[in-house]
Amino acid sequence: MKQYNPHEIEPRWQKAWADADLYKVTEDASKPKRYVLEMFPYPSGDIHMGHVRNYTIGDVIARYSKMRGFDVLHPMGWDAFGLPAENAAIKHHSHPAKWTYQNIDTQKASFKRMGFSYDWDRTVVACDPEYYRWGQWIFLKMWEKGLVERRNSPVNWCPNCETVLANEQVTEGECWRCHGAVEKRDLTQWYLKITDYAQELLDDLDQLDGWPERVKQMQANWIGRSEGAEVTFTLCGPDGEAPAEPTEDDLITVFTTRPDTLFGCSFFLLAPEYKGLMDLVAGTEYEAGVREVVEQAAKVSAVERAQGDREKHGAFTGRYMVNPINGEKVPVWVADYIVSDYGTGAVMAVPCGDQRDFEFARKYDLPIIPIILGEDDPLYPQLNGVQERRVTSVDWDHAYDAEGILVQSGTYTGMVGGKHSPAVDAIIADLEAAGRGRRKVEFRLRDWLISRQRYWGNPIPAVYCPECGLVPVPERDLPVRLPKDIDLAAGETLATHEAFVNTTCPVCGGPAKRETDTMDTFTCSSWYYMRYTDPHNEELPFAPEKANRWLPVDQYIGGIEHAILHLLYSRFYTKVLRDLGLVDFDEPFANLLTQGMVLDEHGEVMSKSKGNVISPEEMIAGYGADAVRTYILFMAPPDKELQWNEDGLAGIYKFMNRAWRIVNDLVGQAGDETFYQEGASREEGEKALEKFVRERHRVVGKVADDFDRNNFNTAIAAIMELCNAAGDYLRKCSADQRAACAFSRTFDHEAAEVIVKLMAPMAPHWAEELWRSVLGREGSAYEQPWPEFDPEQAKADEVELAVQVNGKVKAKITVAADAPEDDVRAAALSAVEAALGGKDVKKVVVVPGRLVNIVAK
Known part of the structure; x- marks a missing residue:
């Protein structure tokens, strides 16, 4: 018997597959389609075990789908723009393109070494001009549609990366990439108006039955729909008097989910970034205190400031607001826990009903007016039915934010108050009648800030002309290419690269300047899965009929860390492209599998910075790619964390050798290495055969069911059980006995084929060698139909x-x-x-x- 030698058979079959172009997509419309896709990687170096797990999962699903009769699209590419390449180029006095393409070559070689079934003719690389040209084209179409806006506003600035960040790229006050502290700066930037799709993005989560509930909830929370009202307060003059006829500048609007608590507003708050704040205190005794709060708030991220457990800081502005519900004047303060990202940057403070306002009021000795009470509150008997103000301070240890009965609330006293209460409806109606408010739905989601002040990104196709103003680059002039001769190590940027900056106006032909910001790299990954359907199209980003045939992606695989960034942005892009008439579906990914992290032997997440990364190449050198693939699937369910243990890899390698021997033995190729042991009775042999037949049918059905549910670890365990039954049968039935039985002669060969086919998605080289060389079959094991099974024969007696x-x-x-x-x-x-x-x-x-x-x- 020929011994199993992965180091000999794997390179040989990889070459044979490449020479035969085995994985080229057929686009056979007579078959049902299945689009299997793993999130494309960033080429920052060679792949690690996290990559191996992710891409092996996808490869098994693709191979299994092919065997089940699907026309399969399984492509791969690289998310190639971004800071790592630019920083590496600066460090090594090189160019980002050189660093990027070298790493792409390295990763591609590793993917091939793992035996992944990608159609390399469909490769998409985000930094290729033929790809980012269409990213610019989509940007221009969004501009035409009114979804692009350039405006001045407070933005997140990462001093380490020297660029702005979208809200989604700030995690607990830190940059998502470098983990450095993020600051607020007032800058003019480019935005995509994702908020225009906020409600649809929220509603369509209900369509995503194949997504983990955790991911859907994360997106719902980030979109953050709140129902309430806009309420307009009037700013009093410096003398404390309300203007007889207020101008637009005298009116400040707040958004509140609890308009029923307006009678409890005892002070008014402005965010440190609120426009015009310093004008309110200029030249007054309050200016210094307000300025100190503003300056200190700039050093803390908006996320940290908004957290309820952080100490709050504020200062009185010396000004007052008129509450529109009762005409009372309330003092205006600046507070660092108010942020401008949500609502209007102004807040009516109701300390009796909001814990943060409660803590602020306690710290600065501001009134806490009880206006909503539970019937079990000690104050309730005293204030029940009381419309006028009697109590302005309470001996509480926390705010009361639940539903209750309104007290000290004028004509609304006695009504039930709460987020969706009759009091809310009544007060909004009266505010609308008075012209001082209206019903409003607010979202936590902010517009997507896409400007990046770095070189290695997709240039924003816009020109600044002194005569024509801001104009888009015409489609005929796309792509706006990055200059190749930039010297990043010397500190040169797009803004200082004169050959790039200086251009002519596409409208008047006069001298003009290019936009020097590049787009957020997430714009590249928000539509790449569509380009895979038609990667060589030179007329459009993709032909609509091809995208509509393959999409949505049937199985998408990637980390849960992309739940808010990539997945939300991709959903937005899909809806925009649908509205542009390029696709006819609403959602990009029908089913989502978020694979668990790969941990080291101490339970720590593997990362280059920690120095605990396990190289797949080291494991392949010892056991072969098929053993690594099979083991990483066997260790844990795909959505759970996996703690790496090399000892188990040796066990899987031993199992594959045993299964190799079983297949050889079943077809009479084992020679002296047969499993048969002398002494078994004929009755024992017959029982072993009965069990083997039963297991052959049971396991085929179970593996198919497990694969359909992405339960690869239990599928492999079932194949092991089948091999145990086969081994028991081979031990108790000699080759002569089996040859003398017509049923055994046929069944043995068929069972050997079944074992090979079941293993083929996980161990393709192993299966191919057995299929061609041992079983002597024509064609690739990859192209064989999945084995059938009889449920009746799977039942045990x-x-x-x-x-x-x-x-x-x-x-x-x-x-x-x-x-x-x-x-x-x-x-x-x-x-x-x-x-x-x-x-x-x-x-x-x-x-x-x-x-x-x-x-x-």
Whole structure:
């Protein structure tokens, strides 16, 4: 028998597959389609075990789908723009393109070494001009549609990366990439108006039945729909008097989800970034205090400032607001826990109903007016039915934000208050009638800030002309190419590269300047999966009929860390491209699998910075790619964390050698290495054959079911069980005995084929060698149909059941698989009669196929 040698067979079959162009997509419309896609990687170096897990999952699904008769699209590319390449180029006095393409070559070689079934003719690389040209084209179409805006506003600035960040790229006050502290700066930037799709992005989460609930909830929370009202307050003059006829500058609007609590507003808050704040205090005794709060707030991220457990800081502005519901004047403060990203940057403070306002009021000795109470509150008897203000301070230790009864609230006193209460409806109606408010839905989601002040990104196709103003680059002039001769190590940027900056106006032909910001790299990854359907199209980003045939992606695979960034942006892009008439579907990814992290032996996440990365190449050198693939799938369910343990890899390698020997033995190629052992009786051999036949059908059905649910670890365990049954059969039936039996002669070869086919998605080189060289079959194992199975033959004639007495196993019984429950009970009681010792049997519970539990006292 030829020994299993992965180091010999894997390179040979990889070359054969490449020469035959085996994985080229056929686009056979007579077959149902299946689009299998793993999130494309960033080429920052060679792949690690996290990559191996992600891409092996996708490869198994693609191979299995092909064997089940699907026309499969399984492409790969690289998300190639971004800071790592630019920083590496600066460090090594090189160019980002050189660093990027070198790493792409390295990763591609590793992917091929793993035997992944990608159609390399469909490769998409984000930094290729033929790709980013269409990213610019989509930007221009969004501009035409009114979804692009350039405006001045407070933005997140990362001093380390020297660029702005979208809100989604700030995590607990830190940059998503470098983890450095993020600051606020007032800058003019480019935005995509994702907020125009906020409601649809929220509503369509209900379509995503194939997504993890956790991911959908994360997106719903980030979109953050709130129902409430806009309420307009009037700013008093420096003398404290309200203007008789307020101008637009005198009116400040807030958004609140609790307009029913307006009578409890005892002060008014402005965010440190609020425009015009410093004008309110200029030249007054309050200016210094307000300026100090503003300056200190700039050093803390908006996320940290908004957190409820952080100490709050503020200053009185010396000004007052008129509450529109009752005409009362309330003092205006600046507070660092108010941020401008949500609502209007102004807040009506109701300390009795909001914990942060409550803590601020306590710190600065501001009134806490009780206006909503539970009937069990000690104040309720005193204030029940009271419309006018009696109490302005409370002896509470926290705010009351639940539903309750309004008190001290004028004509609304006695009504039920809460987010969706009758009091809310009544107060909004009265505000609308008075012209001081309106019903409003607000979203936490902000417009997507896409400007980046770095070189290695997709240039924004815009020109600044002194005569024509801001104009888009015409489609005929796309792509706006990055200059190749930039010297990043010398500090040169796009803004200082004169050959890039200086251009002519496409409208008037006069001298003009190019936009020097590049787009957020997430614009590249928001539509790449569509380009895969038509990667060589020179007229459009993709032909609509091709995208509509393949999309949405049937199975998308990637980390949960992309739940808010990439996945939300991709959903937005899909809806925009739909509205542009390029696609006819609403959502890009029908099913999402978020694979778990790969941990080192100490339970730490593997990362280059920690120096604990396990190189796949080291493991392949010892055991081969197929063993690595199979092991990483066997270790844990794909959505769970996986703790790497090389000892288990040796065990999988041993199993593959054993399965190799079984296949050889079944077709008479084992020679002296046959499993057969002398001494087995004919009856034992027949029983072993019966079990092997049963397992052949049961395991095929189970593996298919497990694969359909992405339960690869249990599928591999089932194949091991089939191999155990095969080994037992081979030990108890000699080659001569099997040759003398017509059924065995046929079944042995068919069973060998089944084992090879079941293993083919996980171990393609192993399977191909056995299929071609040992079984002598034509064509690739990859192209074979999935084995059929008969559910009737999968049923066992007899089953072994454990018998428990009060939860402890006391015996085992063997009964007919279809034995009536009364017969099972009788057999179980008979088997444990001695163990019962005369106790009174209270209950007998039969768990079919597993056990019988007897409760006795």
